[in-house]
Amino acid sequence: MAGRTLYDKLWDSHLVTQRDDGSALIYIDRHLLHEVTSPQAFEGLALAKRKPWRLSANLATVDHNVPTENQSAGVQAIEDSTSRLQIETLDQNCQSFNVIQFKMGDPRAGIVHVIGPEQGATLPGMTVVCGDSHTATHGAFGALAHGIGTSEVEHVLATQCLVAKKMKNMRVTVTGPLGFGVTAKDVILATIAQIGTAGGTGCAIEFAGEGIQSLSMEGRMTVCNMAIEAGARVGLVAVDEKTIDYVKGRPFAPRAEDWGRATEAWTNLVSDSGAYFDYEILVDGTLIEPQVSWGTNPEMVTGISGHVPDPQLDDDPIRRGSIERALKYMGLEPNQPIESIRLDRVFIGSCTNSRIEDLREAARVVDGKCVAESVIQAMVVPGSGLVKEQAEKEGLDIIFREAGFEWRDPGCSMCLAMNSDRLGPGEHCASTSNRNFEGRQGAGGRSHLVSPAMAAAAAIAGHFVDVREWL
Amino acid sequence: MQKFIKQTGLVAPLDRSNIDTDQIIPKQYLKSIKRTGFGVSLFDDWRYLDPGEPDMDHSVRRLNPDFVLNDKKLAGATILLARDNFGCGSSREHAPWAILEYGFKAVIAPSFADIFFNNSFKNGLLPVVLTESEVDTLFGLADAEIPIEISINLETQQVTGPNNFSASFDIDVFRKTCLLEGLDEIDLSLKDTDAINAYETRRAIEAPWLFRE
Numbered sequence: 001m002a003g004r005t006l007y008d009k010l011w012d013s014h015l016v017t018q019r020d021d022g023s024a025l026i027y028i029d030r031h032l033l034h035e036v037t038s039p040q041a042f043e044g045l046a047l048a049k050r051k052p053w054r055l056s057a058n059l060a061t062v063d064h065n066v067p068t069e070n071q072s073a074g075v076q077a078i079e080d081s082t083s084r085l086q087i088e089t090l091d092q093n094c095q096s097f098n099v100i101q102f103k104m105g106d107p108r109a110g111i112v113h114v115i116g117p118e119q120g121a122t123l124p125g126m127t128v129v130c131g132d133s134h135t136a137t138h139g140a141f142g143a144l145a146h147g148i149g150t151s152e153v154e155h156v157l158a159t160q161c162l163v164a165k166k167m168k169n170m171r172v173t174v175t176g177p178l179g180f181g182v183t184a185k186d187v188i189l190a191t192i193a194q195i196g197t198a199g200g201t202g203c204a205i206e207f208a209g210e211g212i213q214s215l216s217m218e219g220r221m222t223v224c225n226m227a228i229e230a231g232a233r234v235g236l237v238a239v240d241e242k243t244i245d246y247v248k249g250r251p252f253a254p255r256a257e258d259w260g261r262a263t264e265a266w267t268n269l270v271s272d273s274g275a276y277f278d279y280e281i282l283v284d285g286t287l288i289e290p291q292v293s294w295g296t297n298p299e300m301v302t303g304i305s306g307h308v309p310d311p312q313l314d315d316d317p318i319r320r321g322s323i324e325r326a327l328k329y330m331g332l333e334p335n336q337p338i339e340s341i342r343l344d345r346v347f348i349g350s351c352t353n354s355r356i357e358d359l360r361e362a363a364r365v366v367d368g369k370c371v372a373e374s375v376i377q378a379m380v381v382p383g384s385g386l387v388k389e390q391a392e393k394e395g396l397d398i399i400f401r402e403a404g405f406e407w408r409d410p411g412c413s414m415c416l417a418m419n420s421d422r423l424g425p426g427e428h429c430a431s432t433s434n435r436n437f438e439g440r441q442g443a444g445g446r447s448h449l450v451s452p453a454m455a456a457a458a459a460i461a462g463h464f465v466d467v468r469e470w471l
Numbered sequence: 472m473q474k475f476i477k478q479t480g481l482v483a484p485l486d487r488s489n490i491d492t493d494q495i496i497p498k499q500y501l502k503s504i505k506r507t508g509f510g511v512s513l514f515d516d517w518r519y520l521d522p523g524e525p526d527m528d529h530s531v532r533r534l535n536p537d538f539v540l541n542d543k544k545l546a547g548a549t550i551l552l553a554r555d556n557f558g559c560g561s562s563r564e565h566a567p568w569a570i571l572e573y574g575f576k577a578v579i580a581p582s583f584a585d586i587f588f589n590n591s592f593k594n595g596l597l598p599v600v601l602t603e604s605e606v607d608t609l610f611g612l613a614d615a616e617i618p619i620e621i622s623i624n625l626e627t628q629q630v631t632g633p634n635n636f637s638a639s640f641d642i643d644v645f646r647k648t649c650l651l652e653g654l655d656e657i658d659l660s661l662k663d664t665d666a667i668n669a670y671e672t673r674r675a676i677e678a679p680w681l682f683r684e
Contacts (some may be wrong), residue, residue: 021643151594234526435491
């Protein structure tokens with residue numbers, strides 16, 4: 001038998017039935033739910049008088065639309081009545097359907113893609129879905145994980161399965177070693193800049209090579225998280241010792257009697273040598289420098305030593321038009337040095353970069369310094385209540401506060417700006433989030449995607465700087 | 472689910488690539504717990520000159536005269552034409568809900584983002600993939616002063632239009648059948664209840680840790 005890729009193995013082990021028409025049913029081990037994409041699914045389930053197929057597969061939390069201040073005052077204190085109703089609706093649905101939920105204010109609550117791995121609810125070899133495109137994050141554990149729409153949320157609740165068609169296999173090999181001060185975020189931004197926002201459409205991307213293996217589990221999560229920004233619903237990293245060490249002892253991880261068998265099975269979660277990939281991409285990790293996005297989609301990215309591009313130099317009329325429109329929206333000039341971009345706000349958070357290592361990386365840069373006077377607001381939003389607790393134990397909150405950062409409660413916050421954390425029109429933001437689309441962080445807002453260290457340095461300097469000179 | 476068999480209608484040409492779901496329906500409208508009410512906010516940031524919030528009366532907002540959907544000649548358009556990678560970004564199904572509620576029945580583009588593509592089928596919105604040059608031709612035709620009407624026939628998988636425009640498109644058999652017959656996917660999947668049960672039994676022996684309560 002020909003060698004199989006990691007994705008092939010995960011697909012094969014979850015195939016319930018292959019139908020004659022080319023579609024298939026695949027089994028879902030873990031279903032994560034949040035308040036924004038689930039209410040219509042629960043409503044559909046109730047209307048059809050259906051019940052969740054396997055309750056214990058589901059885990060819910062609130063993240064997209066929660067306030068990041070004063071969560072301890074409870075849901076009743078949320079001023080925006082539409083937001084309050086959405087959060088209450090999830091609480092009610094979880095109660096009436098008996099779904100396990102971490103409510104707002106529970107220390108275990110937080111961004112769904114932070115808490116899944118943190119709780120051990122995401123395990124190697126699982127299929128994981130959630131009504132959120134950044135579900136790709138969980139692929140860092142050698143799990144087949146991807147975002148779904150609300151109809152599919154209802155479908156998974158009702159059947160524990162998804163109707164699926166097998167994706168193509170793509171391998172992105174990042175060579176190493178990565179340069180000093182270069183982070184997982186820089187790796188994935190440089191990769192997207194290379195292959196484009198539709199480069200992985202229809203594919204499951206396995207990230208491999210020294211540049212990936214050398215990353216911590218949290219770094220691998222950052223990489224897989226943004227697979228969707230390269231068009232791929234699925235990002236994957238093969239299981240190794242780091243994976244197993246990370247999972248061990250977490251609340252939902254296999255218990256002692258299962259641990260040996262589970263880890264034995266997990267060690268097989270790698271692509272076989274000679275496995276066939278439809279597409280092979282090589283990224284030279286040794287050349288990557290800290291990255292900054294200058295445009296309005298995540299492929300519009302360059303290194304910190306670079307310049308804003310000149311649309312006149314692009315031969316392709318559609319691309320030239322896109323660059324021109326992006327520069328107009330972003331208020332940037334062709335050939336402007338990246339370091340000359342001044343920031344109005346700084347956001348450190350999101351499912352891409354809000355874990356403890358991200359906060360440590362930012363705090364190290366900030367320690368003993370002050371946010372520039374020209375910066376209106378710099379905020380740190382931890383990914384979960386537990387990340388927040390850990391950071392406070394390490395005194396990171398004090399470092400941030402003393403430097404002039406706001407220290408918030410967990411949630412998605414300014415990554416998508418559903419709550420009141422948002423940019424004003426025309427404001428430039430150094431953001432550790434994942435999307436720089438027009439209006440993403442607030443109508444008219446201008447987002448620049450960067451790593452936590454780069455965001456921290458930009459907050460201090462008031463404009464982008466090469467953080468490597470600060471480390 | 473709403474059926475889709477054949478659609479003849481006006482084409483609204485939205486000449487941009489990488490149209491993301493944040494543009495299709497901005498986040499502030501995602502606070503709603505309903506499936507309806509999104510059509511009036513479709514392409515909100517491009518369509519209106521003033522910022523939009525969920526509870527406002529959208530009929531009194533200032534329309535952006537430069538935005539193609541505000542061209543009165545295109546009122547009642549049922550087919551949206553766009554460039555590469557339409558629907559990229561978040562998984563929000565509010566995007567196809569908004570497009571459908573506005574009145575579109577189909578979107579034509581050279582490529583679609585995976586999740587949007589999938590979500591469309593679940594709601595009876597047909598995403599049609601044509602080649603770059605076919606899409607170019609349609610943009611050329613639709614550029615004229617007088618709007619054009621085209622037909623999309625799902626049964627024959629053909630798009631036809633003025634100047635003898637004719638193009639065929641691919642679609643999965645399963646998705647085609649679901650659209651033509653308006654089938655409920657959950658009902659269909661539950662017909663495989665025995666297979667799902669058998670899988671769970673087998674898997675619980677192979678990987679018992681996945682099934683502990």
